[in-house]
Amino acid sequence: MSAQQSLKTSGAPSLEELKAVGQLASEKDMEGRGCLCIECIEEIPCNPCQTACPQGAITVGFPITNLPVIDRAKCTVCGLCIPACPGLAITIKSVKDDTARVRFPWEYLPFPAIGDTVRMVDRQGRELCDGTISSITNPVRNNRTAVITAEFPRKFVQDAISIARRS
Template identity: 40%
Template sequence: MMKQWKKTGVASMDEVEKILPSRERRAKGGYVVIECFENIPCDPCHSACPFEAILPFENINDLPKVDYNKCTGCGICVPLCPGLAIFVVNEAASEDTALIAIPYELLPIPKKGDKVDGLDREGKVVCEATVHKVIPGRNKTTTVWLSVPKQFAQIVRHFK
């Protein structure tokens, strides 16, 4: 059976669940989610990680693998993925909300405290989100941290 992302360009939740860390790890704090599903020659995420949590590639076409025992959820890798496929999720941010780091390359750049619409992978509005912080990127990719209702931690991947 053909994978959903190959048909639609959008990963299914089943496909996403396969790349997530254990529930126990997810409860401990921030972690990287690399939604890279296609073997292409690319590896800047590995060299970006100062904690060596993104494991070395045997072949430059390999999909990234993460050692979640080393990942701190720092977000340094987020703006360095040319495919904008890396996010950081922190489900332990508070009882009711999660934080999501999203790579952002549009203008205007939002400001801390802005209310925005959280979008799913298909671009549909799924919730209201609040801009938690904004980190300007050196490579013109800004990292925008959103606060979202916890149930949308694995759903929101962009905003407007």
């Protein structure tokens, strides 16, 4: 399996595949308040991310199979698009000093609790390092897709995407 063509063989996109469609955020993008990361590299008919954004910062346009394009100047990293995405393909990542944060969608029980130590995972489900849960939100408007924030060492920021499920 080549690392470049990973989505249709391993199930998850490689960094090269994301980069090829302009969906790999740089660490520079992640500085300060952080940046939106959408990993949606296939033309599927879907645009709730665009509809959810109050700033008009995400454009899918017509046809609705276009890939989403983020206008970073307009995006306030509010995170409303995270639970709106039916594909659970949106995260917000930020870095400060040696620490990284990822805000990601979560639909498994049990939920972790704030302060819990968790295992961060990469796109292939491999455990990378420990992380700490710093926030969990699940208001009614999320329609049962919780949004969780975890902190972990900065060096894993490009690979980390979620946390390991507890069984």
